[in-house]
Amino acid sequence: xxxxxxxxxxxxxxxxxxxxxxxxxxxxxxxxxxxxxxxxxxxxxxxxxxxxxxxxxxxxxxxxxxxxxxxxxxxxxxxxxxxxxxxxxxxxxxxxxxxxxxxxxxxxxxxxxxxxxxxxxxxxxxxxxxxxxxxxxxxxxxxxxxxxxxxx
Numbered sequence: 001x002x003x004x005x006x007x008x009x010x011x012x013x014x015x016x017x018x019x020x021x022x023x024x025x026x027x028x029x030x031x032x033x034x035x036x037x038x039x040x041x042x043x044x045x046x047x048x049x050x051x052x053x054x055x056x057x058x059x060x061x062x063x064x065x066x067x068x069x070x071x072x073x074x075x076x077x078x079x080x081x082x083x084x085x086x087x088x089x090x091x092x093x094x095x096x097x098x099x100x101x102x103x104x105x106x107x108x109x110x111x112x113x114x115x116x117x118x119x120x121x122x123x124x125x126x127x128x129x130x131x132x133x134x135x136x137x138x139x140x141x142x143x144x145x146x147x148x149x150x151x152x
Contacts, residue, residue: 009071010078012087016068019091023060027053048105052098059094059129067136075145082139090132096125 030053034040043049067087070076076083100122104115115121 009068012076012078012084013068013071015091016064016071016087020061020064020068023056023064027057027061030056042109046105046108048101048108052101052105055094055098055101060098063090063094073145076136076139077143080139080143082135082142086132086135086139088132089128089135093126093128093132097122097129100125 030043034043043053067076067090071078071083076087078084100115100118104118104122107113107115
């Protein structure tokens with residue numbers, strides 16, 4: 001009997017892959033938009049857009065694919081509460097910090113200036129990212145993957 005990947009992969013792995021693909025799709029759309037000269041000038045002169053683009057690639061796409069791989073390989077147990085909390089914190093932190101970055105960049109583009117309390121907003125929306133990573137590391141410390149256990 002042939003086992004299909006979607007029968008084997010945990011739900012959180014599919015979520016991570018979905019988020020990564022959405023991030024890659026947004027990246028492609030942004031790259032296509034920059035082919036218009038006016039958009040290229042705007043994208044290169046507003047630093048928040050550049051930072052948001054890099055974060056979208058690194059945190060939104062690459063990290064989520066790595067989390068999906070860890071889930072499929074059994075390094076993270078998706079039914080574990082700590083893993084679900086860690087992935088939820090990381091994902092929400094990425095989404096919120098990306099929203100703050102692109103919103104601030106749009107404010108600069110429109111000419112509205114700085115969002116009041118922007119740096120505090122950016123700090124508070126970014127806090128869940130390391131908290132999520134810490135939760136995942138604690139999970140690994142408590143329940144190391146079977147491949148990492150030393151047999152006695």
